[in-house]
Structures are given as structure tokens and as C-alpha cells.
Amino acid sequence: MPRWSVFSVLFSVSLTAASSGLNETKWLQCRAQAEKLCARLNITEKASIVTGSMTGLCIEYVAPVESIGFGGLCLQDGPAAIRLADLASVFPAGVTVAATWDREMMYERGTALAEEFKGKGAHVALGPVAGPLGRTPWGGRNWEGFSPDPFLTGVAMDHTIRAIQQVGVQANAKHIIGNEQETQRKPTTVDNETVESYSANIDDRTLHELYLWPFADAVHAGVASVTCAYNRVNLTSACENEHILTDILKGELGFDGYVVSDFFSSFSGIQAANAGLDMNQPGPISATDLNHSLWGSNLVTAVANGSLSEARLDDMVRRILTPYLYLGQNTDYPSIDSSSKYLFLEYFNMLYTQIATPVGRDVRSNHSALIRSIAAAGTVLLKNSNNALPLKSPRNIGVFGGDAADVSTGFFFPDAGFEIGTAAIGGGSGSGRLSSLVPPLDAIKARARRAGNSTVQYITNSTAIAAGVSGIYPWPDICLVFLKGWATEGADRASLEADYNSTLVVEKVAAVCRLPYTIAHNESDYGVSILNLTGSLAQDSDAWQLNFTEGQFIDYRHFDAKNITPLYEFGFGLSYTSFELTPNISISKVVVADPYPAPADNSSSLALGGNPNLWNTLVNCSSSVRNSGSVSGAAVVQLYVALPQTNVPPGTPIRVLRGFEKVPLQPGETKALSFSLTRRDLSYWDVVAQDWRIPRGEIQLSLGFSSKDLQYNTTVELLSIGDSF
Ligand SMILES: *[C@@H]1O[C@H](CO)[C@@H](O)[C@H](O)[C@H]1NC(C)=O
Ligand SMILES: *[C@@H]1O[C@H](CO)[C@@H](O)[C@H](O)[C@H]1NC(C)=O
Ligand SMILES: *[C@@H]1O[C@H](CO)[C@@H](O)[C@H](O)[C@H]1NC(C)=O
Ligand SMILES: *[C@@H]1O[C@H](CO)[C@@H](O)[C@H](O)[C@H]1NC(C)=O
Ligand SMILES: *[C@@H]1O[C@H](CO)[C@@H](O)[C@H](O)[C@H]1NC(C)=O
Ligand SMILES: *[C@@H]1O[C@H](CO)[C@@H](O)[C@H](O)[C@H]1NC(C)=O
Ligand SMILES: *[C@@H]1O[C@H](CO)[C@@H](O)[C@H](O)[C@H]1NC(C)=O
Ligand SMILES: *[C@@H]1O[C@H](CO)[C@@H](O)[C@H](O)[C@H]1NC(C)=O
Ligand SMILES: *[C@@H]1O[C@H](CO)[C@@H](O)[C@H](O)[C@H]1NC(C)=O
Ligand SMILES: *[C@@H]1O[C@H](CO)[C@@H](O)[C@H](O)[C@H]1NC(C)=O
Ligand SMILES: *[C@@H]1O[C@H](CO)[C@@H](O)[C@H](O)[C@H]1NC(C)=O
Ligand SMILES: *[C@@H]1O[C@H](CO)[C@@H](O)[C@H](O)[C@H]1NC(C)=O
Helix, strand or coil: CCCCEEEEECCCCCCCECCCCCCHHHHHHHHHHHHHHHHCCCHHHHHHHHECCCCCCCCEEECCEHHHCECCEEEEECCCCCCCCCCCCCCCCHHHHHHHCCHHHHHHHHHHHHHHHHHCCCCEEECCECCCCCCCCCCCCHHHCCCCCHHHHHHHHHHHHHHHHHCCCEEEEEEECCCCCCCCCCCEEECCEEECCCEEECCHHHHHHHHCHHHHHHHHCCCCEEEECCCEECCEEHHHCHHHHHHHHHHHCCCCCEEEECCCCCCCCHHHHHHCCCEECCCEEECCEEEEECCCHHHHHHHHCCCCCHHHHHHHHHHHHHHHHHCCCCCCCCCCCHHHHHHHHHHCCCCCCCCCCCCCCCCCCCHHHHHHHHHHHCCCECCCHHHCCCCCCCCEEEEECHHHCCCCCCCECCCCCCCCCCCCCCEHHHCCECCCCCCHHHHHHHHHHHHCCCEEEEECCHHHHHHCCCCCCCCCCEEEECCCCCCECCECCCCCCCCCCHHHHHHHHHHHHCCCCCCCCCHHHHCCCCCCCCHHHHHCHHHCEEECCCCCCCHHHHHHHCCCCCCCCCCCCECCCCEEECCEEEEEECCECCCCCCCCCCCCCCCCCCCHHHHEEEEEEEEEEEECCCCCEEEEEEEEEECCHHHCCCCCCCCEEEEEEEEEECCCCEEEEEEEEECHHHCEEECCCCEEECCCCEEEEEEECCCCCEEEEEEEECECCCCCC
């Protein structure tokens, strides 16, 4: 007896398309204006617009050209905060935002972040991050991005970028592509010989369906700029990779903004410009040779000797000026905040004398409330044995672990990590300078004080706890353990366990309180790890090759394909209440005649954001969800798509996420759910046709509360004619 029924509505629904984030008419007007401005520049000035300058004292900077009213560009790190600034907020990292599954929060965070960048006079926010995507959980920068699922990351990229640019700040999608580990991400020098960065060797289908997917969303959302990665791709440096930058990004994805190098990631001069790099940042050759550039005057020579065409230089300038004009940054943009300059000098160790840093503009507004709610919404409850949570007014509370305590090393976190203190954000360019922090211990103490008669005892030295819990009496009614993992740009994680003897800390505390907690031990279950060469191999450029032979099978796709039961699966999260899906999925669909999308309309010379027909909705799917428990809560309903394995090439994941809704519900309340599936959502990348293709046969749609908790399934068939794979 089926517990559910499906109402399949077989009439054609009218085609709708998720619109591109750019107003094409306006973009074309600004593009034409940019071309006119470019025509008024001499070659030296053009070279200056595409080459970073150390004169502006932003982490990356383009000097003004007054004659055309170009005020210069201030580019600042990073994805979660305006990093080198005082009196700015540090927002929750990408991974926390993804864990909220909340589109509105993604958008609100982007807006608040952009307001701070703009308030400090930064034109370009160097974020959000879609690469690393999260090929391996050891990746040191995964937290800066959103999720190893490209759909979830794509939605987060889309919302963050639209929000940032709505405020008038240029967003930057980074790092294209294959920047999936930190180890040997940059070339190194051993015995005066260069050892190249690792090469991410990615096949065409994996590129399209996994790593490029969220970048396609970023371009579709109208992102102004894209950063190319340090690493090589298929043995060619990402910033000199014509196939990636010109054919795929600017051609197939319809990107009309500019590609900027990652910080010192352009290792060649003219090749990079000819391959599709439009801006070289920060400009100089290296951090130890700040007075020379591979670009700048070299581009002038290169145009003179014919190795770079002036048309290509014009294209670079036009790509840089168009978003500047489009976002209105040529009029009334706030000045660069004075404090950024001093913080920049400090960063480059250029503060030779003790200078009193002027206090900058306070751009924090009321963003702390948003930060608080995103952090709460992004906190995932994995286990709640004996319904220990929420706490029921305990009289005697024990708090353990370094992460509970106030930081002891200042508010600009060192890249090396620190044992005692709450790790509110990771290290490197994705970090930020805190201006206030309430560590868990302070919050718990304040709450206990309000309750009037609770005791809080604590040990925040994890090394001491690992040696044995002592000095606590009487034994607490409840023990709260705060562990942390430190992650930073420039290094991968050596272990997946939390740092600072975390397992011992849990075991020692549990021995006293019998605390409900487990830590996963099977690191090998993840499949893909970091490539870390040692000895003579580490000095061999050819050996530094990461072959992405697992294809699309990372994260839950890997666990599904290998039939490995994870401890907590993708999409999982507990609530204090319970939810029920209504056992009806109602479907309306478009029956298509062609497995491939119609080409983009030729009447427009540009297909901004790629072929718009990929974003046509082909299936609408609706149902409803009810809060069947006794307290309010938010359900995260997920939609997974399984293409028919018999009609698709090998290497197709068993099922993939293609929709999600977060629905806040009062007890007893029911709300409707609606998901739209686009042509791209229902296709695979056909490497022969070089296009997205809908398979013939039944496509399974599943609704549920995680990738393993699929409560209702139904199928749709879109291709009516006898197309054979
Ligand atoms: C798009 O831009 C054009 C030109 O600036 C403007 O006239 C039009 O109103 C804009 N369209 C929308 C939908 O904002
Ligand atoms: C280009 O224009 C600048 C003024 O912006 C001027 O100083 C420079 O001499 C010009 N260069 C050439 C080669 O004409
Ligand atoms: C590296 O080059 C420097 C400068 O040319 C030279 O002094 C040094 O001996 C070289 N080192 C090695 C290990 O060859
Ligand atoms: C890498 O090389 C393979 C084999 O030539 C090719 O199929 C694939 O498209 C290339 N990938 C990228 C990202 O250039
Ligand atoms: C770089 O240029 C600055 C300004 O012209 C000068 O003061 C400095 O000495 C130069 N540095 C080197 C290493 O040549
Ligand atoms: C042209 O100039 C560029 C920049 O200085 C240089 O890298 C390149 O080798 C030159 N090419 C020729 C053919 O002279
Ligand atoms: C002390 O705590 C208990 C348990 O929460 C509560 O019932 C009692 O009213 C509290 N007493 C005072 C004086 O706050
Ligand atoms: C933490 O405890 C260990 C072991 O008792 C001790 O050696 C260390 O000095 C303590 N660290 C701090 C910061 O107090
Ligand atoms: C705690 O970890 C450190 C290294 O992270 C190690 O040196 C130390 O021995 C550990 N302490 C205990 C008690 O295991
Ligand atoms: C890579 O190897 C080096 C040297 O053996 C080691 O210090 C480093 O921790 C390793 N990195 C990772 C991520 O395991
Ligand atoms: C990656 O593939 C290349 C080319 O097939 C091969 O030479 C290399 O050994 C492989 N590297 C690793 C780490 O498997
Ligand atoms: C839906 O499909 C999934 C995957 O095949 C299966 O695990 C699950 O039990 C199905 N659910 C129902 C209610 O049949």
C-alpha cells in the first residue's frame, strides 16, 4: 500500500525563466560608454587601468585616470568581512551561511557586507567563494566557500552577488578553478629551481556539472569580476588558461566583466593577457619586488612590438570600466577610509615607525543582530540524547574547552591559530578584524547570573583537560564542551578531528558527566584526500598533479555511490520539533521536443550569463509541510533529482540536490512548498555535443529532510521523442 499519492498534471505550463541579474539594456549602454572612454586613453593609461598599483593602499588597487573621470578601484578582501578595516563586522563564514539553508539570510548577509565595503570606500568585495567547492574535507579554505554541493553553493553565490551589487559594490567570484587544496597551491623555489603549483586535472563533464556550476550561477547573477586561481589546471596556470578564461568563462558562460588575478597569481606577462586575464593584482612581480611589474609598462612595449594587440588591451579596459559605470561607482562613491591605508601598511610590514592609526568610519550599523541570527540559524543540531537540549535551568553548569573562552591573542587572528579563545573566523584573506566578541563562557555566565542561583565552573585549557579533569566540585549537572578546528588559507587540515586534543577532552569530560557525544573516526570514508608530496617528489613539478578521477563523486554523491553509511548525512539536522510532509507531490511539466536547449537568441550580440534557455523552468513541483510537534521550528525541505542511470553516461551521480526551502512553522501550522526545476537542473553535460542534454526516460524526484531521508518519490518524463543515448 503506497503511503502517498502523486497527482501528475500533464498539461504544458508556460515557459518561465529565472532572470539574469543584469539589466542587459543598461549593461550595453555602459559597455558603449566604456568603449568611448577607452578610445580617449593612450596606451600608457590603458596599461595603468589593467595593472594593480601600490599607491592606493587597498589590498589591491587601480590608480585613477582623471582625464576620463575614472576614480580608480579599491579592491578589498574578503568573503566574510572587509578584512583590513577597523570598526567593521565579521560575518559568519560561507559554510555557516550555507548551513542556514535560508535564501533570505544569504541575501541579507550580502547586503550588510556590501554596505560595509561601500562605507569604507571599497569598490570591489573579493568574494564570494565557489572554489574551493570542497572536493576533500581536508581543504584549508573550504569554510570560506559554502558547500561541496554545487547547487547549494550556486544558490548562495547567486543571492550573495545580487545583494552585493544591488548596494552598488562589485562582487568577485573566486577562485576559478580547481583550487581544491592549499598544499602547493603556489609555485615554490627549491635550490633555485621553480617547482610549479599543483595541476588540477579535471575532465570536461566534472568541470561542468560540479566545479563550474556555481560559477555559472555567479555569471548569471551578473557578477562584475572573477578571480583566477593560483593553481594550474590541466598543466596550465589558471590565470594563463585560455580554455578556462576565454572559451568557457567568457564564451560559454557569457561573462562580460573582468578576470583579475589572485594575489600575485599571474606568473607571466603577455601570455596571461592573451589567455584572457584582464587585470593583474596587486601589480608588482612579487612581495619582495614591489617596484616592478610583469604588466604596466611591459604591456606598452608588448603592444609596440606586436605581441599583444591593442584590441585585446581595449577589451581588458572595457571589461573593467563597464561594471564600474553600471554600478554607478563613477559618481559620489565614498572615499577610501583612512584607516584602511594604515592597516594596509601594517599588513605589508611597511609601518617602519609607530604611527598612530586614525580611527576609521564605523560601518557596523546594526549588523550584529543579523550576524547573531545567521550564526544561530547555521548551527546544526546533530544529536540530542535524552532530550538534553534545550537546557532546563540547570543549577550547576560545567564549561570545558578552549573555544568557550575569550580570545587571548587579539582580535585580528593569527594565521597559525590559537589554543584558548573562540575561533569566530578562520585565517588568511577570508578573515576579519573583530571589534567585539561574546565568547560562549561569557554568555553562559551572564545567563546564570540572571537566573540568580546557578554556578558555572569551567576549564578552558584543553591541554590541562586532556591530562585529566580536576579542580571541579561538585560535579556539574550538565557539561558543555566547546571544541574548535582551526583552518586558514595557505594550509590544509592535517586531521578532520577538532584541534587541541579534542577527542581526549571529550573523553575526559564524558567520564565525569557521561556526556552524549561521538566523533567520527573513519576519515578514509571520504575518499579524496590532499596530495602532499615529500622528498624528491615534492621538487618535481610533474608530480604535483591532482587527478580528479573521482569525477563527480565527492561528498554525499560519493557516499551514495559507494553505499557508505555516513554518521551524519548531507542535509541532516535535528530540531526541537518534528515535521511532516504532506503525502502529495503535485507536478506540472513541459514536455520538450529537443534534448538540447535552443541556442541563445541571436538578435542580441551577447549572451550575457550564458544561454538563457538553460534557465527555463520545465517542472514545477509542489507539496506542503506541517509542524507536527509542540514548539515552533523551521523545516528544511530538500528536493533531489535522479537521472535514469540506464540513459545517461557512466559517472552520473545517483541523485543530486536541485531544490530546497526553509519553512518556519508554528506548532500545527502547514505551509505550501513549491520548487521550480530548470532545464539545467534536469540535464547532464554531453561532452560530445558540448551542451546540456535532457535524458530520455523517467527522472525521479524525491522530497525529504536530508539526502538519506527521502520521504516521497515521483517521476517525470520530459523527452517524448525517441532520443537514444
Ligand atoms: C534597464 O535599464 C534601462 C536603461 O538604463 C532602463 O531604462 C530600464 O528601466 C531598466 N529596466 C529595469 C527592469 O530596471
Ligand atoms: C599618456 O597620457 C598621460 C596623461 O594621462 C601623459 O602623461 C603621457 O605622457 C601620455 N603618454 C603618451 C605616450 O602619450
Ligand atoms: C641560488 O642562486 C643564488 C644567486 O644566484 C646563489 O648565490 C646560490 O648559491 C644559489 N643556490 C643554490 C643552492 O644553487
Ligand atoms: C583537461 O584535459 C582533458 C583531456 O584532454 C579534457 O578532456 C578536459 O576538458 C580538460 N579540462 C579542462 C578543465 O580544461
Ligand atoms: C622602490 O621604489 C621606492 C619609491 O620610488 C623606493 O623608495 C624604494 O627604494 C624602491 N625599492 C627598491 C627595492 O628598489
Ligand atoms: C615584446 O614585449 C614584451 C614585453 O616587454 C616581451 O615580453 C616580449 O618578449 C617582446 N616580444 C618581442 C617579440 O620582442
Ligand atoms: C533556583 O533555581 C531553581 C531551579 O531553576 C528555581 O526553581 C528556583 O526558583 C531558583 N531560586 C531562586 C532564588 O532564584
Ligand atoms: C595549560 O595547561 C598545561 C598543562 O597543565 C600547561 O602546561 C600550560 O601552561 C597551560 N596553558 C596555559 C595558557 O595556561
Ligand atoms: C595535546 O596535543 C599536543 C599537540 O597538539 C600534544 O603535544 C600533547 O601531548 C597533547 N596532550 C595530551 C595530554 O595528549
Ligand atoms: C604535508 O606534509 C608536510 C611535511 O611532511 C607536513 O608538515 C604537513 O602537515 C602536511 N600537510 C597536511 C595537510 O597533511
Ligand atoms: C595524474 O595523471 C598523470 C597523467 O596521467 C600522471 O602522470 C600522474 O602520475 C598522475 N598523478 C597522480 C598523483 O596520480
Ligand atoms: C524514495 O527513493 C529512495 C531512493 O530510491 C528510497 O531510499 C526511499 O525509500 C524512497 N521513499 C519511499 C517513500 O518510497
